[in-house]
Amino acid sequence: MSVSWSYLAERFVIFVATIFISVTAVFFVPRLVPGDPLGAVLATMSTAAGGGSGSEELVAEYRRRFGLDESLFQQYLSYIRELLRGNLGYSIAIFPTRVSTLLADAIPWTVGLLGITTVISWLLGSLLGAIVGWSGGRARFLQALVPVALILYTTPYYILAIILVYGLAFRWPIFPLSGAYSPGRSPEWSLSFAGDVIKHGALPALSIVLISLGWWFLSMRSLIISEQGQDYILWAEAKGLPRRRIFWAYAFRNALLPQTTGLALSLGHIVGGALITEVIFAYPGLGYLIYNAIKGLDFPVIQGTILLLACSVALVNFILDLAYPLIDPRIRASRT
């Protein structure tokens, strides 16, 4: 194992620089939008309350509390300083809730739902795609999966989700309509609560698996098909190796490389949440948090959530960079 230290250092510098640049961008970009986060809060309140007034004193008080009355550079400095201390601050839109509380409440649901469904759909899609691709035209019933995958892949997600809700929660009420657990129950570590969570998560999970399955299936199928024509496969066949061995140890393994990159990148994006799933199934998570924060210009929440997203994508890329030379000997070879 000769992954050089300089390679490692280079990757680490890129990792840190990526995060620093995104942290800076996410500070400045939302502030370019005309408007004021407090103004958005007042607008939302006025819609709910049936009228109201701007209340200049209130706005001034919160601008002071959030340091929005200081110069942009001053704000940036204190933002970086607090960030280094691990303090993400308060949300403006739902003051006095802390950004860290909002993140901590949302992360388990998002990571739980999307982590599991991403892995399941990747496994199922890759396996099915590989088998269908390998079997060629020999197994008719397997070929029937191709149009199914195409349909799933091209169906707009929200339509599929609404159909699922109508079919499996309303017409045949097998699953609950919405939410992450039954209303009125408090989260606790118990078997019955876990069952409740799984029951509520099943439909959103099914919708995500179904919709992302198509992509993994189709890409794996075409990868396997292109591997099939390769010289080393021909060579293996000429050697008289069993077809099963050629499939698993040769074609499948090689085709899995780009799929693994895809999986890693998808996992990195998980913390972006699944906005439409969260909206249709009223499922808690990060997507809705980010969406609302951007809509209301809630700077601290935008900063916190995007920081999390940037870190996780950068971290996954960093790990991939480190793992690639181990998985794929060609990368190691090209660097030495």
Added chain:
Amino acid sequence: MKVKKAWSIVALLSLILAASIAPMAGSAQTTAPREETFKIAIGARIADPTNLNLYAPGVSRSDTGLHQLIYEYFFYYNLQTGEFIPWLAESYEYNDDFTALTVKLREGVTWSDGQPFTPDDVVFTYDLLRNNPGMTWAEEANKRVASVEKVDDLTVRFNLTEPNPRYHLNREAFPAVGIWGGITILPKHIWENQPDPVTFKNSDPVGTGPYRLVDASQTAMTYERRDDWWGTKVFGITPGPRVIQFVHVGPETNIALAITANEIDVAPIGVLTPGSFLEVARRNPNVRAWSLDAPYAWLDPCPRALMVQNANPPLDKPEVRWALSYLIDRQAIVDLAYEGTTVAAWGIWPEYDGNQPFFDAIADLREQYPTNTYDPARAQELFEQAGVSPSDLTLRYIVDPGSAEQMKVSTVIADQLSAAGIQVEVQPLETAPRENALRRGEYDIYFQAFCPGYIVENLELFHGKFYVPLGEMAPWFERNSFRYQNPEFDAIVDQMFQVAPDDQQQLISLYQQAMEIWFRDLPVLPMVQAPALVPFNSTYWEGWPTAENAWNMPVSWWATFNLVLNGYPDPETGEWIGGLKPKASQS
């Protein structure tokens, strides 16, 4: 053969997935049987359900049930019947020059932790607002109230900053609610211990209301009836539902399905579009809204009008504003955008019985100034009179992309104005930039609700004291962001604020004078009455207010829901009116 083996692995995996799902079906748990639970849909999830400080900006009072079930108010104003109903208070009285209001509190009111509700709590709350400008509505309360003092154990006096005979109707400064909610009295013994009341989350709220919060999540707030509620002792009543839940079940489609499946008893305004409502009512005969026939909806107190930027030439000319008014066919808006669930409006007040004497008094003016008449030929004449060619006009029309109502209305209005040759640029803006653009006056037209819908208060929205030049922040959208100025009109409105609300004769005569100017200038264009399409499912509960039984306002998101739930004593006779009851066939 090998492929077959791999296929079996896949099949196995699918089986595991299926098996992990199957046994979970059908183990639902709720805190009370469905027939003892009242379930209210809410339109959005609650960002932080543990953040229940209702004076923190951004904290939802309506969706969390805070101002309906936990906190209560001195008086409740039933806009439907015009009754001003004493609740935590028994009576109020002004001094001779309307500079002080003395309120007698009800005996026997207690907080949910058993402490008595006293004038000290009232004094404390106003002091808190004075010392914390970061609390919502503090500014208005401080502007109106100089000080609050305890007179005796059941009497409290509000010393006002100026003579104000309408103070008791100002929900932003006095704890009486009509529309939506208002200033809320807090328990001194809880809040005085908080070092910073603005950052206090109040996750376990103590109120005087009939329910206690037992569970809070982003998608459901669950309340349980309190057996020790003061109202049970004082009035001898017990609210019907043992448990009340505010539940977010997802987008409109899910809410429609949940109501159809009897999972939800009521949904607030703006959640179901007319089309969905009609479909739900067709599938479930127990579901209805205010009236059984069109327009189905109850009238919300905030009629809609098209704000026109009076400071932008040529919109500064009344003839041009009138011409625009004649170009818009209100009936088309009602039919296309509202699917027949509302009616055209000639003004900016709801058609409640209590307002009728005012409307009758200006019948001739309404005839002289037909604000909701569609007449393109007349519009053409007015444009010519003003020396304006409609084809030279470009109107910046800002809309809220989050409001289905605004989006639908904008297509109809833009279409009609374009038909006359006017260039209409519809620009959707998200909350923060929209708030900024509207208050700075950077628009030509905007479709807006005019609240609170009271006669005098809605006239005040046009007052010159709210006028700021273009580019500066106006007090609010409908608070003269359209930049209308007329000192003659201002003087009349100022006078109206000095007349006691029960002196209707005097008010009506001033109203006539004000409307003469208002109609002539037409600062904004009245469009339609605001429909509150509130579907109610009577499978488990009955007694909800309807057109045939119009005892109260059909609202689950206003503080007045407390009185929909419990009913109330008739302010004249003391006889108990209304309340939600379990469906007779169920019990």
